[in-house]
Amino acid sequence: MAKFTANPALEQELAALIAPHIHEIGREVERQAKVFAPPTKKWITVADDHVRPTHVAAHGQEVPDNLRFKINSMKWDRDHRGVGALTYMKAPRDESSRAVANIKNCRCHAQSIPDGISRNIRTLPPVITGSKVTVKVIATGEWVIPAEIGTLYPGNLEAKGAYYMARAAAAVAARR
Numbered sequence: 001m002a003k004f005t006a007n008p009a010l011e012q013e014l015a016a017l018i019a020p021h022i023h024e025i026g027r028e029v030e031r032q033a034k035v036f037a038p039p040t041k042k043w044i045t046v047a048d049d050h051v052r053p054t055h056v057a058a059h060g061q062e063v064p065d066n067l068r069f070k071i072n073s074m075k076w077d078r079d080h081r082g083v084g085a086l087t088y089m090k091a092p093r094d095e096s097s098r099a100v101a102n103i104k105n106c107r108c109h110a111q112s113i114p115d116g117i118s119r120n121i122r123t124l125p126p127v128i129t130g131s132k133v134t135v136k137v138i139a140t141g142e143w144v145i146p147a148e149i150g151t152l153y154p155g156n157l158e159a160k161g162a163y164y165m166a167r168a169a170a171a172v173a174a175r176r
């Protein structure tokens, strides 16, 4: 029986040869992840003297579209609606947050930012270690993990994961 063992120098040459192809697969995953990535949303008040303090504090808060804003609770809601220190809203006036006082007469809106997450996804250059080629596609930012896999808020409020990285990898794998 013949047995072929590539010498280490040849393995390294082969690794260098295939590295650009592995890099291209990584970039394909990156492009697909950018398509699947949810937008982010930003809490915006009308910025006049009548905005309640809990919403003044929320002005400019940005979260992925599948997650909830964290809003300081109002006393009435804490006393009567069983919310804790924070109220978790998908959008201004979100009744699923269980707030009443904190949504009444609210004039805020959520501004959508389409590339809020996708702009933070990129592919790192290939790294060759011996005969191994590694390419990483990364997403950076404070909400990358909960945006991907979802999260659970107090009071059993669930945010489903968007799984944009996992779905991108699966889609590219299926195409090849």
Ligand SMILES: [Zn+2]
Binding pocket: 045, 052, 055, 092, 105, 106, 107, 108
């Ligand atoms: Zn408001």
